[in-house]
Structures are given as structure tokens and as C-alpha cells.
Amino acid sequence: MMSELEEDSLKLPVLDLTQPDNIESSFLSSLLKACQEWGFFYVTNHGIPINLFTKIREFSNHIFNLGSDTKLKLGPSSCLKTYTPHFIASPYFESLKVSGPDFFDSSKASIDELFGQHKPEFSEILQEYGNHMMKLSKKIIEIILKSLGTGYEKRFLDSEFGNCHGYMRIVNYTPPSNAEENQVEGLGMHTDMSCITIVFQDELGGLQMRSKDGKWLNIHPCKNSLVVNIGDLMQAWSNGRLRSSEHRVVLRRSRNRFSLVFFWCFEDEKEVIAPNEIVGNGNPRIYHPFVCLKYIKFRESNEVGKFEKIGYTVKDFAGLNV
């Protein structure tokens, strides 16, 4: 059971991509402030057709409605490992992972295994969604770089972020029947291991972030907008100028909650090190350089930090005591 009293709401900037190359400098500074303080903002006019969300939601419902024996064919002890069953992240959470850049092939492997036959429509939709998300992630990072310094997008976008990859997680939250009275955690407090994460959450809401002073604040669903949050890799790359905030999902209704979460990450072999310009003259470095995959492995191999539960993060892994 959790207390309602601690919760509050948060006014976050909305990045409007109608004219991505003409964003006012006053907006860039409010975006940067939000990334420093909250690590969260919204993006709108992102160009992703609404019916893609609807179709993915409908089709994934078919999958989540299958029996658990069938779903476990993709489970943690199978070779595909794309399905995370209940009781790993939380009793109420299950998810399906689809990896890029070939979202078609990645989902096809899972669907073939589940249904014993190929259903190309769903793989096509996921490929379309993945392509949109890859482009959108790059556009968003470009704008974040601009907000960090004039011309930084030209200096760093291709050289540092040119080999980023993405994967998505389709999540089905099944709350207990008494969730209306006692809200429960659908996904516990964690930080993301990405550069940035882009979240579509359904109309039920429930995503919350933790402020620097430890308060839980609601990230409300905002019509036609997606939620963007800074991940650990970007926090390290920016020498802590951008914040990878702890967040969680609470369930307050007895209805299932759907979310579609896209993680955009550095390539495994990349050495993550903040460029001198980003650190700034006279400022101490707060992380030592590390290879991206080593951090992912560190998180996965840590009992406390296993899956999405927070235990250790990039600060514990690469933080310097300054």
C-alpha cells in the first residue's frame, strides 16, 4: 500500500517538433533546465501516426492474452528471451522486447514462436514504429545538444551519437483487483540505462519521477504527446549536467495499463566519456570513462540492480569521488 499524500504534479516543457530547426532560444533554455532538474519533458507534433499506437496496442493484447505456458516460450529461460513474465520486475508487470535495427526480424522470431505461424502485419507495424522512433530519438538528441551549447549539435551529433541503437519494450500491467483502494507499484523505482527513453503511456497514467528532494511527482499522460526522459548514459556523457532521474509506475485502477517504451542507447563498444567542452573549463569530471556494454553488464549482474529495480547506477559504477 502506498500513500497518496506524497504525490504532486509537475509542469514540464513540451517540445513541439512542428518546426524542429526553428526552436526559440528561450525554449531551449527551459528545456535544458528541465533536463537538469527533472530529466523529463514531453514531445509533441512528433510525426508518429496515432493509429500505430492503436495497432500495436491491439496486437500486443492478443499476445498478452495467450496462456502463460505459451508466452514462456519466449521467457527468460528460452533462447529468445524477449518475454519478461510476471514477478520479475513486479507481480503486475509483463513485457515483450523488440530489438532494432531490424525490428521486423526481431518481432517475427517471437511471433513465429508464439503462434506457430507468421503474422507479418505486426512485424511490419513494429518496424515502422521502430524507424520513426530511431529518427525521433536522433532529432531530440540534436535539440538537447543545441540546448547545451551553440553548434554542439554539429560537433557531437554524428561523431558521438551516430551509431546509437534502439529497442522497445511493450508493457502490460495487470493490477490486483483492489488497486482502486490501494495503489500498488507496477514497476519499482529505477533509472534507465539508455541515452534517452521515449514513452507512450496510455490514458490511465501512473508514471512518476522522483524529485531531487525525494518527492514523487506525477508525469501525466498528455494528449498527442510522448514522454522523454534522460537515461544513465546521457547523464555520464554530459558529466552530470543532464539528470537521469529515478522513476516508477503506480497502478491506481483495476484496469490493465499499456505502455510502449523505446530506449535509445550508445553502441555496446562505445567508450562513454564527456567531451571537454561539455565538462567546461575548470569543472571537475565526475565519471571515469567506461565502455557502454560493461555498464549494462554491471547492472544486469547485480542482484539488487537486476532488471529495472534500482540498486546501483552509473554513479556507483563510474562515479569519481570529487
Ligand SMILES: O=C(O)CCC(=O)C(=O)O
Ligand atoms: O511503463 C511506463 O510508463 C514506463 C516504464 C519504464 O520506466 C521502463 O520500462 O523503463
Ligand SMILES: [Fe+2]
Ligand atoms: Fe524507465
